[in-house]
Amino acid sequence: MFLSLAWRNIWRNPRRTAVILVAIVIGVWCMVFLGALMRGMMVEMVHNGIATLTGHIQIHHKGYNADPVIENSMRDPEQAFKALEKALPPGSLWTARVRVNAVANNARHNAGVTLVGIDPRTEAKVSFIGKAVSDGEYLKQGDDYGILVGHALMEKFETRLGHKLIMMSQDTGKQIASRAFRIQGVYRAEQRSTEKLYVFVTKPAAQAMLKMGSSLSEISVLLPEGASPAAVAAKLRSLLPKSFEVLTWRQLLPILNGYLEMMDSFVVIWYVVVFVAMGFGIVNTTLMAVFERIREFGLLKSLGLKPGGIIKGVMAESFFLLVIGLALGNALGLISVWALSFHGIDLSALAQGAEYFGMGRVIIPEVHLKDLVTANLVVFVLGLLVSLYPAAKAARFTPVEALGHT
């Protein structure tokens, strides 16, 4: 009975209901949409971070992450391979690398780079480099003198495909090792800093140059969707001796992790701020709806309705307003996210700025159930809470006072 009464009550003044609904709908819409946009940005940042050679999990020799030098290589990677076989869920991909700091030289220029020795076949499935070669050719097994360089590095070195590039680094005997490579391919990455930093050769070529035998610097693992990096990492840790370290991307990219946590709390703050803006409207509308019906409440009371009943009635009206507003707002939010999910939002105009924050050039908004639930809960629970005030007001009129009111 309360519900049908409340339902009719809110349509007694359709214009007022419509205006407050618009406020709620816009509020909820922007919560959903901007929440999705921020998630999209975060997913993009994580994706970039993971694809730029990090992966979900990495296995190293203990201490490599803090001090990535050749002495901290895994001398017995077979153990790690075995552990991977046991621990990884089906659908996982992994690749092994040599990774050292090196200096690249040609006749005119030199610069510090990270030399990455890769297994071309497995690497292509794990990191961005497999699809990133824009000129020339990707590495293949047995290319002992081929090297892939970023487009930005090539420009900086004023060189081109087929030209020589000399790499220098420290080998396992602490001597300076150098080897001449021929630029076999040029890759493009989302960020110019990546293009300047990484050069790729085959794993055997790097191992031979640095006299490291079959040692490896890192193993990078890409998990299938839905698998928890932390859980798999814990399992790997239990299978491996103490001389290995197993780290998830959150540990490998602490800055990104910190940024994500900051964004997480920002989303909630943003929800509350929008709600407060909208909450004033809800209270005011409900309050007015109550005051213009003082006589009516007095009548109901003199007919024997308890104060609790009046509170229930007013709350039921807010409940309907909120439910309708939430339904429309969510629908609108989801539709706009869906509409943008095909092309995303192009940030090319601000590419360097996006790069500054570690993002790519296109952001595709993404709805997370967690945000959707948070947004709806915030609006619904707080919405009902603030309606308690006008409801309590309505319940406090005494029948005589109310019936005397005009």
Place this chain on the structure above:
Amino acid sequence: MLSINQRMAWRNLWRNPRRTLLTVAAIAFACLLLVFMLSFQFGSYETMINTAVKVQTGHLHVEAKDYQDQQDMRLVIKDPAAVAKVMRATPGIEAFTARANAFALISSKERTYGALVVGIDPEAEAKVSTLQSIVRQGEYLKPGDAEGALVGRLLARNLGVKLGDELTVLGQGRDGSIAAMVLTVRGIYSSGIDEFDRSSIQMGLGSFQANFSMEGAVHQMVAVCQGLGEVAGAKSYIAAHLPPQKSPSLAVLDWMQLMPGLLQGIEMDLVSGIIFYLILIVVVTFSILNTFLMSILERTHEFGVLMAIGARPGRLSKLVFMESLAMTLLGVVAGMIMGALVTWYFQVNGLDLGVQDVMAQYGITGRMYPQLSWISLTAGPALVLVMTLLAALYPTRRIWRLKPVEAINYV
């Protein structure tokens, strides 16, 4: 003296004080938030720019054309003294210094890393950058110290060197010859920006020029101005007075050209902030629109009476609009005052966000200090004012359609 309309409007407002106060509160809340957030953003930008400028870049560089892009050893300023003379005469410049840079292999006993070797003039550098104050261990370079070097914290860790250890530097001189030298670690610096602390060492400029066969040339003349506002003027003054130099010719670059990523990052943050604020304002406007609308709907009878005794619709609209204006102004002023107070409190005491690892990478260390300015104080509230007044216009349209007879009978 208030006109009769103004007095009526004011009294009408307080016929329902609760509603008026709630509406004023909604507007004040929006204004407070906008003032604080904008000040906060501006404050963090200023910190970001200042840190980036002070740690290394400076406000202005004079360097050979294309040096910024190519970082080529051979693109030098041949006569730094001539540039120094121009800079000394430039109005708005606080301090300047000369630097030379070379990429080299740095070896300790154990390890070898590639890093940027920067030749600095210790005395002048101390006035331009924060280098002297971020030396956390050991001491800053003394003028004339030919064998000393300052090393970034992360590079020192990677190389495994401590104060007093020796570093072998191997690089290529300006003329293509081999440059080799042994330097002693005098100090270790930490700026908080990992990239900077990982990739550079600093040595005396004189010794740098001798070892890298610079023949008295440098790569950059770096200047800081008294404030961001002086940069443009100083830049054009220097550009007009640059000493002539052929192949390569010289150019003046300001911090925006030196760090395009920083500027665009700020733009992006500002744009996304503005989108958030606009949405917030729209939500608030709709919240308020309802109050305005209601205050008219519930007074239909009253308006009917007023019209019957001769009030024109224009006058009633004016009355209603004045009520809305009064409410809005009250809210905006209250919001601005509260916003300014809150901002001022944090401007003095700082705000600890507890995410310093992240912030440090953008050059913000420690607490954040919002920066109250005329723009941050007025931009948001002005927009709220405009939007609210637009919202106030809509309900007045109804008054024009009122028919006195119908209105009087409306209950």
